[in-house]
């Protein structure tokens with residue numbers, strides 16, 4: 556009797572300890588068996604397995620917190636090259652459902668990724684005042700390439716959300732890495748541009764005197780300067796703007812990131828609003844995976860909406876990732892001119908990303 560109680564207690568202690576270390580190979584095998592049995596479809600194991608790469612950073616920490624609060628997440632893996640033991644210990648004390656495990660440094664990347672349904676990548680350096688997002692290319696391109704190599708090997712069927720800048724180039728880099736590995740599925744690779752939509756909804760709500768939660772502004776193109784193209788003629792609820800309002804709103808939305816970089820004065824770029832935006836987008840991806848209908852978000856993806864290989868537009872999310880790329884809809888003259896400018900810059904960013912991945 557006593558012995559039985561002791562061994563039950565020992566098993567409980569082992570389970571608790573397992574949350575604070577990478578999984579053993581036996582646990583990884585169990586994950587593989589669960590995936591093979593398609594347990595989610597049968598409803599045997601509710602929840603998805605999500606990894607955050609760059610989890611100790613300015614975005615990574617609040618994003619990890621928000622993912623720990625998401626009831627659709629059953630397992631949350633936090634990977635970074637620094638500080639994950641502390642971040643993991645901290646977040647693991649939240650009394651929400653997801654089991655949290657931390658992974659530190661390149662040797663633990665594969666364990667962090669094995670069995671994941673969704674991988675979110677906010678790893679990489681942020682801007683300082685005076686920099687463009689493209690100035691981050693030299694460092695962040697290599698980081699994204701390495702992390703995507705791990706994804707191709709360990710969870711080739713995962714949905715991938717790329718946050719690391721310059722998104723206009725890092726998404727094409729990720730695509731090339733997956734192509735080389737033979738695992739590329741354009742439906743599963745999504746650049747996160749949700750912060751542009753979040754900002755647009757906020758600024759338009761301020762101008763119209765509406766609750767920003769009731770406003771929906773499609774933002775298309777890409778995620779840098781003039782490539783961020785808000786379609787103010789397609790705002791929901793339908794409304795009209797003066798030409799001064801259009802000029803103010805377009806400029807504020809396109810320069811929202813720079814506004815934060817300057818206000819932070821060298822301490823980085825948007826982290827909290829970005830974590831909010833990334834959590835919203837990840838939740839949409841998970842609801843799509845679950846099979847919910849009518850999930851539409853803007854995202855930078857492989858596209859045939861324009862002649863460019865990648866373009867941000869509204870997409871319908873589902874079990875396969877991007878199930879439908881929605882058309883741009885009617886643009887007014889101002890937006891058509893903006894689209895031409897956006898395409899010029901985007902073409903170069905895509906070319907640069909593809910060239911980097913293939914050199």
Ligand SMILES: NC(=O)c1ccc[n+]([C@@H]2O[C@H](COP(=O)([O-])OP(=O)(O)OC[C@H]3O[C@@H](n4cnc5c(N)ncnc54)[C@H](O)[C@@H]3O)[C@@H](O)[C@H]2O)c1
Pocket residue numbers: 608609610611612613614615634635636637677678679680681682691695698701702717718719720721722747748749750751778823824825826829
């Ligand atoms: N898509 C968007 O809308 C958007 C918005 C804001 C920021 N960003 C971008 O997100 C990135 C991160 O921003 P931040 O403010 O969190 O930066 P940060 O410096 O605070 O955090 C980045 C984290 O990445 C980690 N990291 C670095 N190399 C890594 C590697 N090889 N593997 C795993 N982790 C690694 C760092 O250790 C750090 O913890 C930047 O590139 C920034 O420009 C994108």
Ligand SMILES: O=C(O)C[C@H](O)C(=O)O
Pocket residue numbers: 681682688720750778811812813815816824825
């Ligand atoms: O502006 C940046 O460098 C970060 C991010 O892309 C943003 O839009 O806030």
